[in-house]
Amino acid sequence: MRNRDLSPWIHTHVFDEGNLAAEKGTRLVMVITAATMIIEIAAGWWYNSMALLADGWHMSSHAVAIGLSALAYAAARRYAGDQRFAFGTWKIEVLAGFASAIFLVGVALMMVAGSVERIFSPQPIRFSEAIVVAVLGLAVNVVCALILGSAHDHGHSHAHGPGQHHADHDHDHAPDHAHDGHGDHDLNLRAAYLHVVADAATSLLAIVALLGGMLYGWDWLDPLMGIVGAVLVARWALGLIRDTGRVLLDREMDHPVVTEIRQAIAEKPGWPMAPEIVDLHVWRVGREKFAVIVSLVTEDPMVTAEAVRQLLGQHEELVHVSVEINRPPGNDDRSSIAEAVLHPARA
Structure with missing residues (x-):
């Protein structure tokens, strides 16, 4: 054990x-x-x-x-x-x-x-x-x-x-x-x-x-x-x-924080090719706190779930983030790789 x-x-x-x-x-x-x-x-x-x-x-x-x-x-x-x-x-x-x-x-x-x-x-x-x-x-x-x-x-x-x-x-x-x-x-x-x-x-x-x-x-x-x-x-x-x-009813997809998430991912310095967002869910879990599930498609090895988590972690409203990274078929002989990471537990 x-x-x-x-x-x-x-x-x-x-x-x-x-x-x-x-x-x-x-x-x-x-x-x-x-x-x-x-x-x-x-x-x-x-x-x-x-x-x-x-x-x-x-x-x-x-x-x-x-x-x-x-x-x-x-x-x-x-x-x-x-x-x-x-x-x-x-x-x-x-x-x-x-x-x-x-x-x-x-x-x-x-x-x-x-x-x-x-x-x-x-x-x-x-x-x-x-x-x-x-x-x-x-x-x-x-x-x-x-x-x-x-x-x-x-x-x-x-x-x-x-x-x-x-x-x-x-x-x-x-x-x-x-x-x-x-x-x-x-x-x-x-x-x-x-x-x-x-x-x-x-x-x-x-x-x-x-x-x-x-x-x-x-x-x-x-x-x-x-x-x-x-x-x-x-x-x-x-x-x-x-x-x-x-x-x-979790109708939050027109909230300004959703636009910020999209912009943060699309405009991240240091990523030669911005990943494509194929799935995004945002819902409120507190007065000014949100949970996020985002799924990305990218060939850039620099774009990892941990990197995206740290990027989105700069926004204080986002308290629970799940990230999925999908690699296109044929990229490094891998059909797809999914990585998921959540914000760690609070002390």
Whole structure:
């Protein structure tokens, strides 16, 4: 039986360092939202106020969605080392963001339905009470937005965490390969933030509508602002669905990093004849981290899998690279040679 240390060739399945600040922020916002919901429902029941009851139950939908975001962070962190996840658990967060965006679309549809109903069947509005509720909702959501905004600022770091460097790097990461602008931000945090901002926007629009109705008798402004708010919420939600869906479906071949991979291989100095790319797969495994499989055809003996790996390793986004080199038939009496190499395990 062979007794050798295989650790230099064992690959990690953890490609994303997580976002602890966002996890703490979403938990805190969930608690604030849930507490506000309970207070409003209790006050609505005690004072027989439908406005307070309605806003309380509306808050419950956001508490559930933000709770889902917090749960996704916890699950991704807990199962980060689970080998059943071939490329890590980061997409748990993206999946939560997708589900939250679907939830937002549902909220927008309910807002439209309620507003249309009010247009055709107007109801008397208790303006003073409703304005107080709207101002309370706006204040709570501004506080929550500040908390989540702070979590985004602290979590948007591109530094490697402990053990994130490659074990046998023999090159430096060039400064022009940092690509801060290429990666998407935390989509799960963005989903929670959208819920808060959407609620704040609807509260602000409600205040405008209620003031118009109370001061000028414009009762029609209330359902109109409801429809405007629904359109805004739906637009934000559809944008989030698009971005999370792209990640979940691995639609990354139009990402700028793909062009950089092609250019790096085609323009490598010292290779007399640029290898031809016959197969290329790029997919996201972290917020700004990608896995790559590339297959090349070349007659140049200088083009090896290790040389290509080192070339692509200069790009910090590429954390898991597989390279296959194919030699044309008749080249050195070999019909084909396939070489594959992955980034080594992180220490």
